[in-house]
Amino acid sequence: MSSIQSSSRKRKNKGSGDNSNRKKKPQQDLSDVRKLGEQLLSSRAHINNLPLLLNFLDPKSSYPREFLLESILSLQSFFTPLLSQLPSSSSKPTEDPESIYHTWVRSKFDEFVQCLIQLALSPTLSEEALREVVMDTLMECVKSGNAGNFHSSIYHKFIHSLVYSTHEADTLLSLLETKYFKYIDVRYFTYISLEKITRTLDVKECQDMEPESAETKDEIPGKASGQLLVRNIHHIISKIPPLEKLGENSEYEMWNGSGVFSKEGKTKSKKIKGTEGKQGEVNDVISAANISKKMKVKFSKAWMSFLRLPLPIDVYKEVLVTLHQAVIPYLSNPILLCDFLTKSYDIGGVISVMALSSLFILMTEHGLEYPNLYGKLYALLQPSIFIAKHRAKFFQLLDSCLKSPLLPAYLAASFAKRLSRLALTVPPSGSLVIIALIHNLLRRHPSVNCLVHQEDDNESTTKSGIDPFNNEETDLLKTNAMRSSLWEIDTLRHHYCPPVSRFVLSLENDLTVRSKTTEVAVKDFSSGSYGTIFKDEIRRRVKQVPLAFYKVVPTSLFSETDFGGWVFQSDDKSSQDN
Secondary structure (H helix, E strand, O other): OHHHHHHHHHHHHHHHHHHHHHHHOOOOOHHHHHHHHHHHHHOHHHOOHHHHHHHOOOOOOOOOHHHHHHHHHHHHHHHHHHHHHOOOOOOOOOOOHHHHHHHHHHHHHHHHHHHHHHHHHOOOOOOHHHHHHHHHHHHHHHHHOEOOEOOHHHHHHHHHHHHOOOOOOHHHHHHHHHHHOOOHHHHHHHHHHHHHHHHHOOHHHHOOOOHHHHHHHHOOOOOOOHHHHHHHHHHHHOOOOOOOOOOOOOOEEOOOOOOOOEOOOOOOOOOEEOOOOOOOOOOOEOOHHHHHHHHHHHHHHHHHHHHOOOOOHHHHHHHHHHHHHHOHHHOOOHHHHHHHHHHHHHHOHHHHHHHHHHHHHHHHHOOOOOOOHHHHHHHOOOHHHHHOOOHHHHHHHHHHHOOOOOOOHHHHHHHHHHHHHHOOOOOHHHHHHHHHHHHHHHHHOHHHHHHHOOOOOOHHHHHHOOOOOOOOOOOHHHOOHHHOOOHHHHHHHHOOOHHHHHHHHHHHOOOOOHHHOOOOOHHHOOOOOHHHHHHHHHHOOOOOOOOOOOOOOOOOOOOOOOOOOOOOOOHHHHHHHO
């Protein structure tokens, strides 16, 4: 063994000399790199070629791409058959020479993996095809690096580096999404890694920072700001496709056939893609139902850990927009979102509008009780809501929330009166939505039809024309809406926009007779604007066109009889008189 070690030292020194010569001669031949790989694969005597090949994977080096590809190919071919024999990274070698050798090879394999991660995230790697090769090699190490099982530790290092990267990794995320997120075990371990990372993040680091401090922190190499970390986590977790609802004879596709989804509940009716050729491929795979259950648990933990972070306002809005479709249906217990959504709804403004969709789903489908819903919903009825980006969805949800026939009369009257007051200031498209909402309220709740024609016994109030409705009151019990009337809607009969004046006539029908009337589809008016109204008007076929007819062609804009006592004369005539 001593002769082998001395021989290794000589080769190491010789290899070091060769390496220094290569640094002096950047125009070295590709055949030299290929020869190093062939020698490494041919005999253990050339084991010192291993660190030499690793040198070509340095992201800071300026070696040609052919050197990089050749080194990756040789190193992957060397490590793959040895992985099942190598000890873990944390194990300590014994005095046995074979143990020392395997421990040293293991350390070089860990170095190889680290080089692949750095290369994959390096901004100097401009070629997408080369980045894809590096990514594929890294995922092959993940696939078989743990004695043939999914190597979660390597994958966690990769996800951790991806989250903490200060450079854009859109290409890498696209590769993950298109090539690897289709595998159920890759998604599973991605959720686990993201949950670990979010749990270890310092909340103070993720707080919104001043622009100056954020820019300064981003300039530090390898140091990502708190906001950037949150954005990176959201970018990854939002790219993971949700778990499909598979049928009884469906198959889940796996990147590694053994590991996390093996032998917890034996089944002979399920197979998982990727287990071909493995012993017990049918009996040692758990059922699809159990896989779905395990995935939901990890999905829920990852998302709930992420939502506890202080989200930047742009990320906050993106999450709220997609939460009801991309998250709630796949949570193990959707009620877990109760605190997040109620806090979001209490913020007010556009955030409340965006949180309403998910909150409505929790209330109607999952039994959430939220007594303050109508009070907060009433407070959202401001003129600005009629020009908000998400107004269409809001008005549809508002109509759905007011649909229950069990609503008390004072509540329905308060909403009808608040909406009618807004009709005086909103654009014509908003007036159309308001008329549709009030039409449905009067039809659903006959007890508030008295607002259409209110008879007041108090003569002083009638004579003075005072409206008892208090528009500034936030308590729906104290608005006095039931003592008021919808006089604001009556003013819309003479609205300058013809569609508004025509549509308001629908409220003249007897809406208490439900069999003779139907509800108005609010979605047909919720996304209206000046442009949509104009397009609808120019498409209408006008039956009668008003014409101006004169027996004598007029010579002036106004006739003398229009303004009695006034004399109109031209400047030319007045100058002649002077």
